[in-house]
Amino acid sequence: MSYQKLFDTKISSDSVKAWKASGKKAMGYVCCHVPEEILYAADVLPVRLRATDCVDSSDAEAWMSSFSCSYARSILQYLMNGTYELDGLVQSQGCMMQARIIDNWEHIAKVNNKEQFTHFIGAPRMNSDITVKFYKEELQEMADALGKFTGKAVTDEAIKAAVAKTNETRKLIAELYALRKEKNPVVTGAEVLSICLAQCDTTVDEYNAMLKEFLAEAKTRKPIEGRARLMLIGSALDNPEFIKVIEEKGGVVVADYNCFGERTFGAPIELDDNDVMGSLAKYYLDRNTCPRELDNRPAIHKEIVELCKEYGVQGVVYQKMQNCECWGGETYYLEPDLKAIGVPMLQVEREEQMANAGQLAIRAEAFIEMLEK
Amino acid sequence: MAEIEKVEYWRWTESNWKNPDIPDWHGSLITAGVDIGSTSTQAVILADGIPYAYSNMRTGSNSPDSAIGAINWAMKDTGLTLEDITYTIGTGHGRVNVPVSNKTVTEITCHARGANFIYGPSIRTILDMGGQDCKAIHCDENGAVTSFMMNDKCAAGTGRGMEVIANLLAVRVEDIGDMSFQIDEEPAPVSSTCVIFAKSEATKLMRAGWSKEKVLAAYCHAMALRVARLLERNGMEPDFAITGGIAKNKGVVKRIERIMGVEALQPKWDTQIAGAVGAALIAKDLVEKKRAKAAQ
Numbered sequence A: 001m002s003y004q005k006l007f008d009t010k011i012s013s014d015s016v017k018a019w020k021a022s023g024k025k026a027m028g029y030v031c032c033h034v035p036e037e038i039l040y041a042a043d044v045l046p047v048r049l050r051a052t053d054c055v056d057s058s059d060a061e062a063w064m065s066s067f068s069c070s071y072a073r074s075i076l077q078y079l080m081n082g083t084y085e086l087d088g089l090v091q092s093q094g095c096m097m098q099a100r101i102i103d104n105w106e107h108i109a110k111v112n113n114k115e116q117f118t119h120f121i122g123a124p125r126m127n128s129d130i131t132v133k134f135y136k137e138e139l140q141e142m143a144d145a146l147g148k149f150t151g152k153a154v155t156d157e158a159i160k161a162a163v164a165k166t167n168e169t170r171k172l173i174a175e176l177y178a179l180r181k182e183k184n185p186v187v188t189g190a191e192v193l194s195i196c197l198a199q200c201d202t203t204v205d206e207y208n209a210m211l212k213e214f215l216a217e218a219k220t221r222k223p224i225e226g227r228a229r230l231m232l233i234g235s236a237l238d239n240p241e242f243i244k245v246i247e248e249k250g251g252v253v254v255a256d257y258n259c260f261g262e263r264t265f266g267a268p269i270e271l272d273d274n275d276v277m278g279s280l281a282k283y284y285l286d287r288n289t290c291p292r293e294l295d296n297r298p299a300i301h302k303e304i305v306e307l308c309k310e311y312g313v314q315g316v317v318y319q320k321m322q323n324c325e326c327w328g329g330e331t332y333y334l335e336p337d338l339k340a341i342g343v344p345m346l347q348v349e350r351e352e353q354m355a356n357a358g359q360l361a362i363r364a365e366a367f368i369e370m371l372e373k
Numbered sequence B: 001m002a003e004i005e006k007v008e009y010w011r012w013t014e015s016n017w018k019n020p021d022i023p024d025w026h027g028s029l030i031t032a033g034v035d036i037g038s039t040s041t042q043a044v045i046l047a048d049g050i051p052y053a054y055s056n057m058r059t060g061s062n063s064p065d066s067a068i069g070a071i072n073w074a075m076k077d078t079g080l081t082l083e084d085i086t087y088t089i090g091t092g093h094g095r096v097n098v099p100v101s102n103k104t105v106t107e108i109t110c111h112a113r114g115a116n117f118i119y120g121p122s123i124r125t126i127l128d129m130g131g132q133d134c135k136a137i138h139c140d141e142n143g144a145v146t147s148f149m150m151n152d153k154c155a156a157g158t159g160r161g162m163e164v165i166a167n168l169l170a171v172r173v174e175d176i177g178d179m180s181f182q183i184d185e186e187p188a189p190v191s192s193t194c195v196i197f198a199k200s201e202a203t204k205l206m207r208a209g210w211s212k213e214k215v216l217a218a219y220c221h222a223m224a225l226r227v228a229r230l231l232e233r234n235g236m237e238p239d240f241a242i243t244g245g246i247a248k249n250k251g252v253v254k255r256i257e258r259i260m261g262v263e264a265l266q267p268k269w270d271t272q273i274a275g276a277v278g279a280a281l282i283a284k285d286l287v288e289k290k291r292a293k294a295a296q
Helices: A004-008 A016-019 A036-041 A070-080 A096-111 A128-149 A157-179 A190-200 A205-220 A240-248 A276-286 A295-311 A331-340 A357-372 B064-076 B107-119 B158-168 B173-179 B193-206 B212-234 B250-260 B271-295
Strands: A027-028 A044-048 A088-092 A116-120 A228-234 A251-257 A315-321 A345-350 B015-018 B032-034 B040-047 B052-058 B087-093 B125-129 B134-139 B145-150 B238-241
Touching: A004 A190, A004 A205, A016 A027, A016 A044, A027 A036, A027 A128, A036 A044, A036 A128, A036 A157, A070 A096, A088 A096, A088 A128, A096 A116, A116 A128, A128 A276, A157 A190, A157 A205, A157 A276, A190 A205, A190 A240, A190 A251, A228 A240, A228 A295, A228 A357, A240 A251, A240 A357, A251 A295, A251 A315, A251 A357, A251 B125, A276 B238, A315 A331, A315 A357, A331 A345, A345 A357, A357 B107, A357 B125, A357 B145, B032 B064, B032 B107, B032 B271, B040 B064, B040 B271, B052 B064, B052 B271, B064 B087, B087 B107, B087 B271, B107 B125, B107 B134, B107 B145, B107 B271, B134 B212, B145 B212, B158 B173, B158 B193, B158 B212, B173 B212, B173 B250, B193 B212, B212 B250, B238 B250, B238 B271
Parallel strands: A027 A044, A027 A088, A088 A116, A228 A251, A228 A315, A315 A345, B032 B087, B125 B238
Antiparallel strands: B015 B052, B032 B040, B040 B052, B125 B134, B134 B145
16 A cells, blocks of 8 residues: 555545445544544544545535635535535534635535535533534534444444544654654645644545655655744645745745644543543543634633743744634734743634635745744 | 737836946856746846846746746846856746746745845745735845745735736726826625636716726725735735835825834835845855854
């Protein structure tokens, strides 16, 4: 097996086709508040939807206004134009924009006589005993619905088996990120994002095997000499080309706080044998993944500051998708924290369709010149 | 049939200059900076760090030709040739299209350094109002950038927008500043500084009977408000100065000063050469560093 697929950023249907050929189902999901482990436990291949390389979302624009998030709109476009051929969509209430994907997709699939399983779960925006209990019930409902759809009931044992595999992924991703802490890392930020994106539409077994193979060879790679060590934070970024523009100007993105990065994979899950679903719910709600929650902003900012120190970051690039609900206004709160540790921040706005590479390049280059002094 | 005079109202005055205090140069180091902007191109030649000559002209359709044209025009009457220039830095939108450059540096870095030269070391906040973009820059006492912010995605609030309005109202672009104050009362700003929308709104105001002066005041006001927001977002720290072509338009400058409650420093040099002079100074630093290293 070759690990080259890790660097192919195109959305692949190979794993989905192979999975479905054996009579099993494949299901899309959008936000990281849908635990993949439950889908695997129901014999469903989880496909994390993304919109990489989407250059035209005009079909979806008929359903979602051009003043909506272009990432969410582009995912709907990919569902509509057949880039994704899946058996359904499971979605959590990650943010208001992406929640509109399932609303519209349910209707579009119905009017087009396309049979689709859809299920929506509420992901609380606060973390407490009450909300964890609610979230657990939501996950249980999803597990029951999936079990009914596939004919394979979701059991604790099946969840535990899935967690064992996804925990392996988490450990491998941690190893990958450790490479970035080196003075001269052997992987670029664009490569790391490509590797993370490959997980979205690959089976966990295949992905773990590829990642292991890559990590074994990675140490022999030529170290990269950059002009400045950068961290990338902000809205869901599923386009390595964006990072490539920055890195072509001499920056090396050595850390990130991105929906498709390490923090989404998170630390290994520790399940409570007496309450498997409850401990899974607690794990997923305890993670600080993005400022969608009402009570985790200070914790996220602290994590970003700590990551800057851990990875020797000289500057932070804060990319904000236009109309992004979650990352719309972190600047005012985060910038003083970064200033306190002497790390400047560059803010850039973007759309899913990368039409402003030149504008990004000039800003990135000037930022790097500033950091070099 | 009478011939209709075609007047290019947008066309600002191109110029070149040679330092009268340095008739013949016999120093040790000639460096140059060439700033190819979207709308204008400048070339500055420094003799041992002192401005020796410069040119300021319109960017044509061919950036390499514009670069060579600007540098040749700057060298006119100096007796210099391209071979006499030790190091050249290209900057601006077209910085990669300067055929004679040894290196490229972004206009943000160059403008900060250039503003430090033009306005002195007390300068901390620079507003560069260029042909098709606008930048708020903070710098230290050495002219090194400490933070910056650029406008996004359109030509609104930039020199090109002003040129479009000049043509629309048939007013020479260099007269806009003075004319915008020939009003009884400051009008409300046009509702958008998007060039297209502002153009249609200005047309509507003219039809409604507004004088050209009043429309210009409304447009300058809107432009000042737009860039003031950029300054506020990046933070305003005195001393403050404006570079770029719009710095010559007091209709905008005075309104920015009023909105921000701060007076802009008066320039000692042409504000349009800030990027090129910054590039030439950075070139000088690089050569001196190399020479110092070689001498060790």
